[in-house]
Amino acid sequence: MRSATFFLDGAFRRGPAFSKLVLIFAASGGGLVAYADARTDPATEPSQAAPKKKVVVLGTGWAGTTFVRNVDSSLYDVQVISPRNYFAFTPLLPSVTCGTVEPRSIVEPIRKIIRKKGGEIKFWEAECFKIDPDNKKVHCRTNIGTNLEGNGEFLVDYDYLVIAVGARVNTFNTSGVVQHCHFLKEVEDAQRIRKSVIDSFERAILPDLDEEERKRTLHFVIVGGGPTGVEFAAELHDFISEDLAKLYPTVCNLVKISVIEHGGHILTMFDKRIGKFAEEKFRRDGIELRTGYRVVKVSDNIITMEDKLHVESSVSYGMAVWSAGVGARPIILDFMKQIGQGNRRALATDEWLRVRECDGVYAIGDCATMSQRKVMEDILEIFKFADKDNSGTLTVKEINDALEDICIRYPQVAAQQGNYLASCFNRMKHCEKKPEGPLRIRELGRHRFRPFRYKHLGQFAPLGGEQTAAQLPGDWISIGHSSQWLWYSVYASKQVSWRTRALVISDWTRRFIHGRDSSCI
Amino acid sequence: MRSATFFLDGAFRRGPAFSKLVLIFAASGGGLVAYADARTDPATEPSQAAPKKKVVVLGTGWAGTTFVRNVDSSLYDVQVISPRNYFAFTPLLPSVTCGTVEPRSIVEPIRKIIRKKGGEIKFWEAECFKIDPDNKKVHCRTNIGTNLEGNGEFLVDYDYLVIAVGARVNTFNTSGVVQHCHFLKEVEDAQRIRKSVIDSFERAILPDLDEEERKRTLHFVIVGGGPTGVEFAAELHDFISEDLAKLYPTVCNLVKISVIEHGGHILTMFDKRIGKFAEEKFRRDGIELRTGYRVVKVSDNIITMEDKLHVESSVSYGMAVWSAGVGARPIILDFMKQIGQGNRRALATDEWLRVRECDGVYAIGDCATMSQRKVMEDILEIFKFADKDNSGTLTVKEINDALEDICIRYPQVAAQQGNYLASCFNRMKHCEKKPEGPLRIRELGRHRFRPFRYKHLGQFAPLGGEQTAAQLPGDWISIGHSSQWLWYSVYASKQVSWRTRALVISDWTRRFIHGRDSSCI
Known part of the structure; x- marks a missing residue:
């Protein structure tokens, strides 16, 4: 080497x-x-x-992009493969659904990021559909255009593979969800939701509809009371009350927003004070909270759910957004079967983010969240062990859920992993000579690198009406208008380029001056 | 009354x-x-x-929107019906194809326009699919959402009907055009073209393609050398040379842009100096001009054309934009058959924009362009009559073509008609008493209103590289960078609202600072 x-x-x-x-x-x-x-x-x-050794990166989300931005491309032949040729600032997706921020303002072409580095990184817009760890190859397929000869497949060799493909929405096999619900995971999802909200109003205001049908059309249901669902509900409420009410005055009193949550409260991954504040604010805003209900079936205009006692009830609805959980992508499920991890929910890595039993393969971000959580579970085990009377069991479960949702919601873990792994790659030569890690247990000497440790940097829950809840390290809680400005500042500063930063800020400014746009574009 | x-x-x-x-x-x-x-x-x-008398307006394009903005809604019960709930500033569509201007910057929700008037105008997002002039009703259908009960159809009564549905793209029944070509008529078309351009580059740069396939993928063909086609070609050239060349350096030398035009020159509706300048600039830019060719067939990767002598030739291509002509929409063709105008290409109106033999029905904009042109033909007849030696025959044809293309391209006629008709409606009571029009021929007295007369206000042809050709009244021609700034000023001032004006100007500014975005969003 x-x-x-x-x-x-x-x-x-x-x-x-x-x-x-x-x-x-x-x-x-x-x-x-x-x-x-x-x-x-x-x-x-x-x-x-x-x-140079070939490093192949799968994915251009938080983990993959952070890795690419930080890896020293003079040391490796880096190739990035992703079906999206851009990085999206996903925490602002709920804002895109209602036109507070434009889709284009939260995306940055991956080629621009690469070009800024001045390196020789190559990018292929394609989807990896099979990993072959024995031959160190990935099978890719492009789906661009319709005029292709052949099947659009190609092979890419690697010496090191960095898997950062993220997760997909988990419907828990609930009947009808894929057919009838919107998701909120990709930029295109947010654009579809936006069009659908406007369409609902245009539909509800048409002549020759009865009151029931108008009400049904304007019943917006959000399944899942985590940060994404709650923020979308808050954005939607603001969009309707601040902008659409003026343009559709005859039907805006028929609008209803409902949040269905399996657990007993919304925002359970936050401090209880935040959940309580959010629930009270939602009640004041007229947003209906149905906690303790699990959705069991979705038809084209009815959502059926059951409570803890398995008693079924149903509501008619016009538009539904499913934001209830994430799961592994098919390629990851396949790969896990290949390497004997078939019974897991995500790729298991060690503390150096290496996929177990798989030479030269690393996994970062949501596709490996569960395994990363394992490190945290270890810490939690220590607490449990200390908690002699087992009174803390529920708390451990809650913390577990919380950690999982935090990873998904504000992709701090993904970004920190990408950063950590790039720094390992950049210092590989140095650390071969001077290992920095802990002592090896079964072998002599030390591990090359210090293991990855996640550092929690706080989290936001925008609640609408220019109010945001912020939970910062050290149990510091802030709720209200001041946090909203903190939120604006942090999200603006976190932007990947000066271009998107300028765009996002100007979108916010435009919204203050002109309101949100209501064209069905 | x-x-x-x-x-x-x-x-x-x-x-x-x-x-x-x-x-x-x-x-x-x-x-x-x-x-x-x-x-x-x-x-x-x-x-x-x-x-109040019921005025039903079909369409929210230039003609319909100008009518709605100017009609006095305290005098009439106005209802607007259109499948698009927004007005689009269509002259900037070519700019949207390459991200110079954002789609949202050129659209204004029709409900905002109505609300600004402070009137009681109603809007239904639906498509009128049948006009029943005997019973004074229009049949409408909504296609919003998938959860509808029934067929989504409803009826609307009218006392006055203003038809302003515009035109559709005319493929002249050329085989394969609908399946394989992009159009450039709606905002969605421009968005699709933008994504398709980026996709072509992502496709062409993929590994495992041979040189021929890369070249084919990056051959962009524009069918039609009118202002829309020429402006799109110019925008595309700038987008590639200013932005994409930096991001796709390894394939940008394979790009080819071709314009196929049936006539002997491009921009024939302009002064010959402008056409000549444009052709020379395109040749310097490396844009291939194939004048004198008619496209006869389009397959998924081959365009077949024939020259004036019916000799066939073909080129392989990656992406094609069809901008060769417009025709009447199905509803207009149906309606013309009903009222005995079945052999026409568009609705015939008199000089007061009234559809002949059809009480209370008016037609404005592109759906009535041909009949409106008839008025101009009358004027041209006078010239022809004066031109004893018939030397001007070709010029008359050219002027005719020019007028048709002008109507489509920069919708001055449509806007002026909408304005004229609104003013007639607003002064109907007054003009009943004091007619302003010319003497009636078959009856006594005068016509109520002066007939509509089109006033040509000049036209632009942006040619890329910050250069624009302008043809203004009085045969005043200006070509170059100064005209580009005139173009910026005029298009900015023509915006329908301060919001879209600010957006368009800020888009231009962003482009100067950050370049155009290349994400496939």
Whole structure:
């Protein structure tokens, strides 16, 4: 490894002829077409060369993008594969659903991020559908355009694989959810929800409808009382009361927003004071909370649910958003079966984010959340052990749920993992010589790196009406208008580029001046 | 009419009880649900009341929206029916295709326009699919949502009907166009084109493609050398050379843009100097012009065309935009058959924009362009008559084509017609007493109104690279960077609201600072 890296340092500093030779070598090794315009510097000395190790990153979410931004691309041949050619600032998705922020303001093309680094990272807009760890290859498929010859499939070799494909929505196999509910996971979901809200109003105001039908059309149901569902409910309430009420005055009194939550309270992953405040605010706003209900079936206009005693009830609705949980993507389920983790809900990694029993494969972000939680479970075990009378059992469960939802909601874990892993890759040569990690148990010496540790940096729950609840480290709770401004500041500062930062701030400003737009575009 | 209008002036000034009575009456008359929150002013004197005449407007394009903005809604019960709940500033559509301007910046919700007027205009988001002039009713259908009971159809009565549904794209029944080409008529079209351009680059850069396939994928073909096609070609060229070339450096040298035009030159509706300038600029930019070719067939990756001698040739392509002509919408074709105009290409109106043989029905904008052109043909006839040696015949044809394309491109005719018709409706009472129009030929007295006359106010042809050709009244031609700034000023000033004006200007500013966005969103 060390010698390879050494030679690589000079690999692209030779004359054009030699550079082409290297490229052809890389092409045959990597199954990739070589580019003739690789940067060359004829002035430097010739030296022996070896190809850089190939790092393949799957996914351009929080974990993958943070890794790509921080990895030193002069040390590795980095290739990124994702069906989305952009990074999306997902915490602002609920704002996109109601036009408070524009979709384009929260996305940054991955090629721009790469270009800013000045590196040689390649990006392929394609979906990886199979991982072959024995041959160190990933199978990819593009679905761009309809004019393709062949099946659009190709193979990519790797030396190191960083799996960061995220999670998908979990419907818990509830009948009718896929057919009739909106999700809120991708930018396109938020755009569809926005159009659907406007359409509901245009539909409800039409002549020749009876009152019942108007009411049904304007019944918005959110399944799941976690931060995403609660923030969407709050945004929707503000959108309707601040903007749509003026444009649809004859039907706005028929609107109803309901939140259905399986647990006894909403926002259970937060401090109880925040959940209580949110519930009270929602009641004042007229948002109906149905806690303790589990949705068992969704038809085109009826949602059926049951309470803790399995007594069924149902409500008619016009539009539903499912925000009740996440699960592993099919490619991860497949891969887990291949490597003997078939009984898990997500990829198991060790504390260095390496997939167990799988040389050179790392998993970060939501696709490995559960395994990461295992580290936290260990800590929790210590607490449990200390809690002799077992009075803390429920709390442990709550903390567990909370941690899971935090990982999904504000992707701090994903971003911290991407950052950690990039720093490991960047210092691999150094740490081979001078290991920094803890002592090895079964072998001699130390681990190369310190294990990954998650540092909780606080979390927000926007509640509408320019009020936000903030829970910061050290049990510091803040609720109200001041937190809203803290929220604006933090989310603006967290933007991935100055461009998106300017866009998001100008979207907020526009909304203050002109209100939100209500065109069904 | 006069007495009805007189009584109407006081109709909503009575106490609440009387107001309800009027509303029930209006509801039974109009087949519409009455609203309980109509504004009432209990302080004024009771007076006799009659329902206002019902004006139904079909369409929210340039013609319909200009009519709605200008009609006095205190004199009429105005209802607007359109499948789009917004007005779109269509001249900026080519800018939307490449992200120079955002879709949302060029649309204004029709309900906001109505609300600004402070009137009582109603809007239904639905498509009129049948006009029944005998019973003075229109049949409408909504297609919002999937949860509808029944077929979503309803009837609306009218006293006056203003048809402003615009035109649809004309494929001239060319095989494969609907399946494989993009159009550029609606905001959604522009959004699709934008995504498709980015997808072409993501596709072309993928590994495992041969050079031919990359070239094919990056061959962008525009069919039609009118202002829309030319502006799109220019925008696309700028987008690629200014933004995409940096992000896709390895494939940008494979890009080809072709414009296929049936006539001998592009921009034939402009002064010849502008066409010549545009052709020279396009050649310098590397945009291929195939003039004198007619497209006869489009398959998924081949466009087949023939020249004037009917010799066929074909090119492979990756993405095609069809911008070769417009035709009448199905509802207009149906209606023309009903009223004995089946052999026409658009609704025939007289000089007062009244549909012939059809009491109380008016047609404005593109759906009546041809008939409106008839008025111009009359003027041209006079010129022809004066032109003894017939040397001007070709010029007349050219002017004809030019006028048709102008109507479609920059919808000045539509807007002027909407404005004219609203002013006629507003002064109907006054002009009944004091007719302003020319002497009637078959009857006594004068026509109520002066006939509609189109006033040409100039036209722009943006050519890319911050250069625009402007043709202004009085044969004043301006080409270059200064015209680009004139173009910015005029288009900014023409915006329908301060909100969209601010948005469009800030989009332009953003583009100057940050470039265009290349996410496939």
